[in-house]
Amino acid sequence: MLSPESAATVRSTLPVVAEHLDTVTARFYDTMLGEHPELLDGLFNRGNQASGEQRAALAGAVAAFASALLAHPDERPDALLSRIAHKHVSLGVTEDRYTVVHKYLFGALAHVLADAATPAVVAAWDEVYWLMAGALIALEARLYAEAGLATGRDAWRPWTVTERREQTPDTVSLTLEPDGGAAPAPRPGQYVSVRVRMPDGVRQARQYTLTGWDGTSRRITVKRLRAGEGPAGEVSTLLHGTARPGSTLMVSAPAGDVVLPGGDHPLLLASAGIGCTPMVALLRGLAERGDTRPVLVLHADRAPRDHAHRDETAALVGALPGARSLTWYETGGGDRTGRMDLAGVDVPEGAEAFLCGPTPFMRGVRTRLLEAGVPARRIRYEVFGPDLWRAAD
Known part of the structure; x- marks a missing residue:
């Protein structure tokens, strides 16, 4: 929980800080990696650096965390923290990295905001940073322990x-x-x-x-x-x-919090392209359980020849008594032709949905599911790379 003084300062400065966060994070990565190029060796993906996706994801995470602290001061944004922590664990991030990040992030903040970065403003945002970092350090330590690892150095x-x-x-x-x-x-x-x-x-x-x-x-x-x-x-x-x-x-050790749920409620698995891979894993887990719940598997691809794990998915669906599937291929040859369109698709009542694929695809499917009455909290998604899409609950 933020102190009352810091909460007031963060609330008043959030619009201007959010407006400049992309510039702040760009300078942060440039200065940190310029002085510590060794961090590119196995930790930071230079493709994501070149595309700007990593800095956009960092800016979005900081803004989302600060906003959550202000909107729900007695709650912790566990969904946001969990996704970041799991990604860090998959890379073997260690606690000392947070001190390095703090140094360069706040150096960039002071540079970009210039005179607006008063001691009170810096102190308030410093509190935000260490609340977020402390929560992540604790969560990552627990995840390492659950995997039988002492620290990220053993990942x-x-x-x-x-x-x-x-x-x-x-x-x-x-x-x-x-x-x-x-x-x-x-x-x-x-x-x-x-x-x-x-x-x-x-x-x-x-x-x-x-x-x-x-x-x-x-x-x-x-x-x-x-x-x-x-x-x-x-x-x-x-x-x-x-x-x-x-x-x-x-x-590395396995990580990720978009995993097979318990219970017997219906599931809807929607994917496009290589986004089929988490769905194959979920279906395999259901088959190993002998699960009988209703499962609707939806997949879109360019053509049958481009559909990875196509036969395996069909076999897994066939092994689950409550499962059925629909495929969309742009070239034809599936159940439907073209891009995925949920018009006429009977979404099971009480379903929990899992999405994976390009961001525009997931946005479209999520919108249709919300219109069909699926609550936002029951729509989960996986992204490959930096998370540039944080669906609001």
Whole structure:
């Protein structure tokens, strides 16, 4: 909870701070990474830095946290904190990083706001920062402990690729085995980070959903993103081109809070493109439970040949007595042609929805679900990369 004095200052300055946050975070990353280029080695994704997505996500998180403190002073924004903490855990973030971030973030804040950054303003926002950082440090420590890790420094370990299977021309699944010792068991829907050394010697990490697990083995699915669809994904492109049986990859402990729920209420799983991967994991978890609840699986893709895990999804749906599916392909060949349109789709009453895919796709589906009477709190989503879309409850 913010002190009354700081709350009043944050409330009065939030509009101007929010207006300049993108500039603040841009300077923050430029100065911090300029003085500490080693942080790009395995921690910060330079593709997200180049696109501006990382600074936009940081600015949005700070503004959202401050707004939540003002709107609900006796509550903690657990959903926001959980998503950030899980991403940090997947990268092995350690407590000392928060001190480094604080130094450069507040240096950037003072520079951008200039005379407006009075001691009272800086002190109030300092309180916001350490409330957020303290909550994240505590949550991350708990997540590391649950995974059997002492700190984030223990998050990474080598895994060997034992199988490579083509899903589509641009998508492969890789089965991995840990190099010695038991690995933390994942929850259906979680992801791991994979860290690789790029041709220029810099290590980079990217998150991938665990689409399968069996005993000690784990499976991830990697899509090569070609230039023109967006910035070419350097980690995914490298893995797609070079990972073969016998390859060694550095893999983190599983993380992620968009996981299979308990209960017997209906589920709706809506995905587009490679967003199918969390849905495959959720379906696999349901099948392992022998779950009989109603499950509606919706997927959109360009064409059948581009639909990763297509046959596997059909088999999992067929194994669940309460499940049914609908597919949309832009080229035809599915249940419906074109982009996903929920008109005429019977959304199960009391459903909890899970979304994954491009942000415009998720926005559209969420709007239709809200119109169909699904409460915002029962619509969950997963994003690949920085979270630039925080759906309001």
